[in-house]
Amino acid sequence: MEFYEITSDTEWNINEYGIKEPVSGENTKKLIPTSQTLCLMPGVAFDKNKHRIGYGGGYYDKYLSDKEKYITIALCFDFQIIDTEIPSNEFDISPQYIATEKGIM
Numbered sequence: 001m002e003f004y005e006i007t008s009d010t011e012w013n014i015n016e017y018g019i020k021e022p023v024s025g026e027n028t029k030k031l032i033p034t035s036q037t038l039c040l041m042p043g044v045a046f047d048k049n050k051h052r053i054g055y056g057g058g059y060y061d062k063y064l065s066d067k068e069k070y071i072t073i074a075l076c077f078d079f080q081i082i083d084t085e086i087p088s089n090e091f092d093i094s095p096q097y098i099a100t101e102k103g104i105m
Helices: 057-063
Strands: 003-005 011-016 020-022 027-032 038-041 045-047 072-073 097-100
Touching: 038 057
Parallel strands: 038 072, 072 097
Antiparallel strands: 003 027, 011 020
16 A cells, blocks of 8 residues: 555546556655554444454455554444444454544544
């Protein structure tokens, strides 16, 4: 995973997963992650303990496994937060915060 500064001049490609990514080139500046890096985590569903169901590849869990200083947040709709506890294991990384249209937990 790489971080880029996003501007109005940023050009985008869609990757093999259908996710927009900035095109690396003259109009993009690669950023070096620091302890102040904010990482947005995707998810299909979340429980009240911030456990998440991702998209099945473990990509974010693997990437964030040695990056404890990053600030992690998941953006979702309130209906994506379920009352049922989502099973998790020691390899699963939960976001520190979850933000919905109704607030931040």
